[in-house]
Amino acid sequence: xxxxxxxxxxxxxxxxxxxxxxxxxxxxxxxxxxxxxxxxxxxxxxxxxxxxxxxxxxxxxxxxxxxxxxxxxxxxxxxxxxxxxxxxxxxxxxxxxxxxxxxxxxxxxxxxxxxxxxxxxxxxxxxxxxxxxxxxxxxxxxxxxxxxxxxxxxxxxxxxxxxxxxxxxxxxxxxxxxxxxxxxxxxxxxxxxxxxxxxxxxxxxxxxxxxxxxxxxxxxxxxxxxxxxxxxxxxxxxxxxxxxxxxxxxxxxxxxxxxxxxxxxxxxxxxxxxxxxxxxxxxxxxxxxxxxxxxxxxxxxxxxxxxxxxxxxxxxxxxxxxxxxxxxxxxxxxxxxxxxxxxxxxxxxxxxxxxxxxxxxxxxxxxxxxxxxxxxxxxxxx
Amino acid sequence: xxxxxxxxxxxxxxxxxxxxxxxxxxxxxxxxxxxxxxxxxxxxxxxxxxxxxxxxxxxxxxxxxxxxxxxxxxxxxxxxxxxxxxxxxxxxxxxxxxxxxxxxxxxxxxxxxxxxxxxxxxxxxxxxxxxxxxxxxxxxxxxxxxxxxxxxxxxxxxxxxxxxxxxxxxxxxxxxxxxxxxxxxxxxxxxxxxxxxxxxxxxxxxxxxxxxxxxxxxxxxxxxxxxxxxxxxxxxxxxxxxxxxxxxxxxxxxxxxxxxxxxxxxxxxxxxxxxxxxxxxxxxxxxxxxxxxxxxxxxxxxxxxxxxxxxxxxxxxxxxxxxxxxxxxxxxxxxxxxxxxxxxx
Numbered sequence: 232x233x234x235x236x237x238x239x240x241x242x243x244x245x246x247x248x249x250x251x252x253x254x255x256x257x258x259x260x261x262x263x264x265x266x267x268x269x270x271x272x273x274x275x276x277x278x279x280x281x282x283x284x285x286x287x288x289x290x291x292x293x294x295x296x297x298x299x300x301x302x303x304x305x306x307x308x309x310x311x312x313x314x315x316x317x318x319x320x321x322x323x324x325x326x327x328x329x330x331x332x333x334x335x336x337x338x339x340x341x342x343x344x345x346x347x348x349x350x351x352x353x354x355x356x357x358x359x360x361x362x363x364x365x366x367x368x369x370x371x372x373x374x375x376x377x378x379x380x381x382x383x384x385x386x387x388x389x390x391x392x393x394x395x396x397x398x399x400x401x402x403x404x405x406x407x408x409x410x411x412x413x414x415x416x417x418x419x420x421x422x423x424x425x426x427x428x429x430x431x432x433x434x435x436x437x438x439x440x441x442x443x444x445x446x447x448x449x450x451x452x453x454x455x456x457x458x459x460x461x462x463x464x465x466x467x468x469x470x471x472x473x474x475x476x477x478x479x480x481x482x483x484x485x486x487x488x489x490x491x492x493x494x495x496x497x498x499x500x501x502x503x504x505x506x507x508x509x510x511x512x513x514x515x516x517x518x519x520x521x522x523x524x525x526x527x528x529x530x531x532x533x534x535x536x537x538x539x540x541x542x543x544x545x546x547x548x549x550x551x552x553x554x555x556x557x558x559x560x561x562x563x564x565x566x567x568x569x570x571x572x573x574x575x576x577x578x579x580x581x582x583x584x585x586x587x588x589x590x591x592x593x594x595x596x597x598x599x600x601x602x603x604x605x606x607x608x609x610x611x612x613x
Numbered sequence: 614x615x616x617x618x619x620x621x622x623x624x625x626x627x628x629x630x631x632x633x634x635x636x637x638x639x640x641x642x643x644x645x646x647x648x649x650x651x652x653x654x655x656x657x658x659x660x661x662x663x664x665x666x667x668x669x670x671x672x673x674x675x676x677x678x679x680x681x682x683x684x685x686x687x688x689x690x691x692x693x694x695x696x697x698x699x700x701x702x703x704x705x706x707x708x709x710x711x712x713x714x715x716x717x718x719x720x721x722x723x724x725x726x727x728x729x730x731x732x733x734x735x736x737x738x739x740x741x742x743x744x745x746x747x748x749x750x751x752x753x754x755x756x757x758x759x760x761x762x763x764x765x766x767x768x769x770x771x772x773x774x775x776x777x778x779x780x781x782x783x784x785x786x787x788x789x790x791x792x793x794x795x796x797x798x799x800x801x802x803x804x805x806x807x808x809x810x811x812x813x814x815x816x817x818x819x820x821x822x823x824x825x826x827x828x829x830x831x832x833x834x835x836x837x838x839x840x841x842x843x844x845x846x847x848x849x850x851x852x853x854x855x856x857x858x859x860x861x862x863x864x865x866x867x868x869x870x871x872x873x874x875x876x877x878x879x880x881x882x883x884x885x886x887x888x889x890x891x892x893x894x895x896x897x898x899x900x901x902x903x904x905x906x907x908x909x910x911x912x913x914x915x916x917x918x919x920x921x922x923x924x925x926x927x928x929x930x931x932x933x934x935x936x937x938x939x940x941x942x943x944x945x946x947x948x949x950x951x952x953x954x955x956x957x958x
Contacts (some may be wrong), residue, residue: 307920307925310926311629311922311925311926314926337721389672406823415643455909455910456909458908458909459826459908459909460826460907460908460909461909474805474806474807474808474825475805475806476805476806476825476826540764563614572897604925605925605927606733606737609737609912609917609920610737610739612909612910612912613742613743613909613910613912
């Protein structure tokens with residue numbers, strides 16, 4: 232820790248003098264022109280459940296690239312990992328929409344040559360060049376999978392599925408609630424308030440003015456007294472539900488699948504207020520030490536087969552439209568269950584994670600940026 | 614060192630044989646025939662020893678004789694490099710970084726001098742609250758460990774026979790051989806909703822406790838983790854109290870409790886303070902236990918530092934907050950020195 236601080240100090244002084252003249256617009260790295268021979272290693276930053284042996288082992292056998300995966304519990308952690316050690320520790324990252332722009336503007340990722348990614352043309356149109364990974368026509372990543380954040384509950388406590396997010400703010404479940412330890416969780420409360428308290432005028436849960444944030448923070452500070460534990464890793468939440476310490480909470484479909492596989496009596500639902508969600512992008516580090524393996528990896532995980540495996544394992548929806556048939560082949564009915572064939576309107580109703588900025592999207596710049604969100608979150612947790 | 618050589622070594626410094634003798638002595642020594650000149654009788658062995666020494670070592674040894682500080686310096690060189698080069702430089706870099714800022718969007722560090730981090734820390738009561746919690750629990754853990762350590766330490770050095778004593782010592786030390794993480798996770802399982810504790814309570818017909826993932830859990834786990842570091846110095850301090858004093862106290866009519874309070878406690882105070890330095894500083898700097906067994910509102914200073922470095926990438930803010938425990942420990946050590954803790958180390 233102490234040594235690394237010193238190293239970082241030296242590195243950043245050096246970095247500053249080199250990086251600053253490059254300006255803000257684009258990265259200086261040129262995209263790969265052709266995929267060459269693999270480097271034998273690939274260092275991956277991913278969400279839990281994104282580097283499973285089911286598709287990692289065949290990838291290693293086919294390409295000779297040994298995968299070293301590092302799981303991150305939040306988008307903040309992903310960004311920090313991609314910037315750690317000078318930015319060349321990791322090759323690829325499965326960044327969500329609230330991390331992608333930070334990585335692009337931080338010069339941490341490189342442009343992608345989509346000519347080398349054949350599966351891209353089969354993606355749903357919304358994910359071929361979404362504004363969270365494509366800036367001024369330059370693609371900085373390849374979309375992967377997407378899905379909603381869900382309400383996870385114990386079926387021992389709830390006979391029928393709760394229809395509102397209000398249960399995680401309900402004093403009735405004091406000391407039995409768990410939500411992610413993640414500033415972006417503020418958006419979940421903002422989405423709930425946008426429906427239950429229209430007077431606040433919240434139109435986008437990621438664009439909050441100070442008065443709106445104050446109202447959201449009040450709700451979340453009230454919730455803090457009901458929380459058993461703020462979970463940092465999905466496995467934390469799984470343990471909390473397994474041991475019975477938590478009975479209701481905000482989760483990903485991955486936790487539900489894992490818990491149900493372990494015969495823990497839980498189920499999940501999307502309440503009527505709607506849900507926040509994620510749309511993930513595989514991005515390549517600007518200083519990737521193994522760029523060929525990185526492209527091999529992106530090609531591997533965008534094939535219909537792996538897209539389907541990932542979708543079923545995590546409980547999410549693939550970007551590749553050809554994956555639907557594969558999903559049904561692997562598990563009958565899976566395509567419909569995980570919305571692989573859902574209409575565009577389903578995609579549009581999920582409020583996907585994005586980085587809060589001062590721009591409110593309506594020309595005004597009185598919204599709170601992500602640093603303010605982080606501070607607010609620390610104040611809420613206490 | 615044999616007596617003859619001690620005498621010889623002392624001789625040059627005595628007033629009676631001022632400079633000529635000293636000059637001739639160092640002369641003979643640099644020639645590698647150190648003992649053969651003035652004290653011929655003892656010649657053979659040292660001569661052989663010095664002939665086997667390599668030339669640079671011999672040169673160094675003679676230099677350190679002529680200039681006393683050279684010897685001291687060469688002994689201190691390695692610790693000095695470690696202390697100055699790694700330890701102090703790292704703390705210096707931390708101080709320096711605490712005045713820097715971060716570009717919010719790109720995450721780039723901006724060097725310079727700005728008090729914005731310290732202002733943010735003072736403006737938001739959250740950080741004062743977290744500091745209070747950290748220091749409060751560290752103090753509670755220290756007091757708990759003092760109370761728990763006394764009976765064990767006393768039994769170990771005053772009541773137990775040699776075999777039992779060795780056994781007790783081993784029992785105190787054995788937990789330190791297992792992984793810190795394994796022990797914390799074990800407590801997580803013990804204290805959880807359907808854990809060993811609640812199972813045991815249910816078996817004897819008592820209602821369950823809901824202390825898993827809470828500040829109570831942290832207090833229990835920290836007290837358990839650092840207890841050996843309190844028992845050892847307290848035991849050493851109790852052992853140093855002469856039994857005659859306890860007998861004298863009894864002879865003068867003091868009963869057990871007042872002997873403990875008026876004789877043993879003051880005499881063992883340095884040992885307790887020495888133990889407190891360990892338990893207090895180890896708790897103050899920890900962030901893993903709060904992360905694993907803490908619940909809502911269980912963040913320590915270390916957790917805020919960790920999340921600002923590893924998660925939000927605001928290293929200057931983390932550095933600014935990390936200055937606080939440094940100051941707390943400095944104050945603690947000054948008080949500890951006044952109480953004589955360093956005599957017992």
